[in-house]
Amino acid sequence: MQYRAIGLVRGQYVPTDAEQPSRGVIRSDDGTEIEAVVLGRVLSLVRRHLDMATPHLWVVYPRLRETDNLHLQIVGVWEPSTLDSPTAAEPVETAESSPGNGDELPEGDDYFSVRGELIYTRPESGEVVIKIRQKPRADGSRVQPFKLQLKGEIPLEHLRHFVSLDLRRQGSHLCTERYEVIAPVAQRGNRGGKDRGSNKRNGKSSASHGEIQPRAGLRSAIIRPGG
Numbered sequence: 004m005q006y007r008a009i010g011l012v013r014g015q016y017v018p019t020d021a022e023q024p025s026r027g028v029i030r031s032d033d034g035t036e037i038e039a040v041v042l043g044r045v046l047s048l049v050r051r052h053l054d055m056a057t058p059h060l061w062v063v064y065p066r067l068r069e070t071d072n073l074h075l076q077i078v079g080v081w082e083p084s085t086l087d088s089p090t091a092a093e094p095v096e097t098a099e100s101s102p103g104n105g106d107e108l109p110e111g112d113d114y115f116s117v118r119g120e121l122i123y124t125r126p127e128s129g130e131v132v133i134k135i136r137q138k139p140r141a142d143g144s145r146v147q148p149f150k151l152q153l154k155g156e157i158p159l160e161h162l163r164h165f166v167s168l169d170l171r172r173q174g175s176h177l178c179t180e181r182y183e184v185i186a187p188v189a190q191r192g193n194r195g196g197k198d199r200g201s202n203k204r205n206g207k208s209s210a211s212h213g214e215i216q217p218r219a220g221l222r223s224a225i226i227r228p229g230g
Contacts, residue, residue: 006119008117011061012034013060014110016028025046031113039063039076040075060108061077071176081106107221113170116167116170117177118165126158131153131155132152133150134150153176153177157179
């Protein structure tokens with residue numbers, strides 16, 4: 004089971020301080036301002052190749068600051084037509100896509116893909132919390148898992164299961180468009196959990212067992228600049 008949380012947001016990145024350009028907000032096309040930081044070598048790409056006065060399609064990691072404050076970590080940009088030299092892409096999930104899409108991706112703007120453990124759900128109010136585990140650091144030290152508060156309706160029977168969600172940003176919220184239940188998550192003292200049968204998609208049985216069947220054209224990528 005592969006944990007992940009990644010998405011695409013189109014908007015203008017505006018630093019809050021000229022002296023610290025790595026911190027700012029993404030001003031989306033719908034007028035929402037989302038707190039953001041630019042990670043790693045992406046900052047050099049931002050400075051050297053992008054017109055910061057115009058919107059771009061940013062590849063981001065979603066996080067939460069405080070209870071319901073969406074925070075984004077910018078890890079890349081999807082804009083092949085702007086970059087002079089080819090960039091290496093590390094795909095998170097790939098599938099066949101039609102050629103000639105250019106700067107457009109089949110997922111569309113404001114798409115997010117989240118996979119993790121369902122630790123809280125309240126269908127009557129549309130509240131969902133997913134726990135995301137992270138890989139250990141290069142030195143072997145463990146990284147604490149984090150939680151994402153989402154909007155959606157998932158039945159209580161799927162609590163403590165590994166789920167895959169397709170989400171769409173609406174304002175400062177991530178809202179569920181589709182979910183798939185993969186398998187129970189092993190809890191302490193209960194290795195492997197209890198097998199409840201085949202996968203379920205929105206409460207219905209799925210043909211696959213333990214693996215997600217990607218939709219046609221589904222692809223998310225982290226763009227790692229060569230500069």
